[in-house]
Amino acid sequence: MYDIATHAHTPALPRTRRTSAPCPRCRPVSALPDDTAAYAYLLGLYLGDGCISDHPRGGQYLRIACADAWPRLIEACRSAILAVQPTGSACLLQKQGCVMVTSYGRHWKCLFPQHGPGKKHERAIVLESWQQEVVDAHPWEFVRGLVHSDGCRITNWTTRVVNGERKRYEYPRYFFTNVSDDIRRLYTGTLDRLGVEWTHCSRGGRPYNVSVARRASVALMDLHVGPKG
Structure with a gap:
């Protein structure tokens, strides 16, 4: 329920190529992520147990908390992140009782504009039109992510x-x-x-x-x- 994450034990900033992969939301040729089904599922996970934090040297970390009791959920979350950002990576950071599925990228805020300071329930959470289009196309994936x-x-x-x-x-x-x-x-x-x-x-x-x-x-x-x- 939080959108604030500390930088304690933050992994090192990944090395990036001179030409990074374009953001699906910034590209003029496409308004949607390539794998919209995976995005709908990941959106549900993010709204429930996700947060985005800035890296001091640029870019952002997307973190999704998954309980240790659900190993298949951890792998499903990791697979969804890699499907949405296929040129990136997703690492597993062990915390007490849970795993933080973590991915660095420069456009996570573009993909999840619901990001903001503080707790999600203390601010308005509204889907943008392109997100609603994805949810309308893949409603069960969205529901599955939320559940x-x-x-x-x-x-x-x-x-x-x-x-x-x-x-x-x-x-x-x-x-x-x-x-x-x-x-x-x-x-x-x-x-x-x-x-x-x-x-x-x-x-x-x-x-x-x-x-x-x-x-x-x-x-x-x-x-x-x-x-x-």
């Missing part, structure tokens, strides 16, 4: 009395938790377009949690999103 960053798939249970006997029933459920009203609206708005039913689950009167629990909607989420792995 893989700030969501989870869990098994809930309840009991019912049937013929005088109390029985336990289990059912799967997806949760998405984010303090930013704007990011939650991006998530629920995309779910609406995909035909996924959802509800808000308030805690202390604050609707930070979005739940998908109806069987048909969970089946759609299982088909296109699935657990973090």
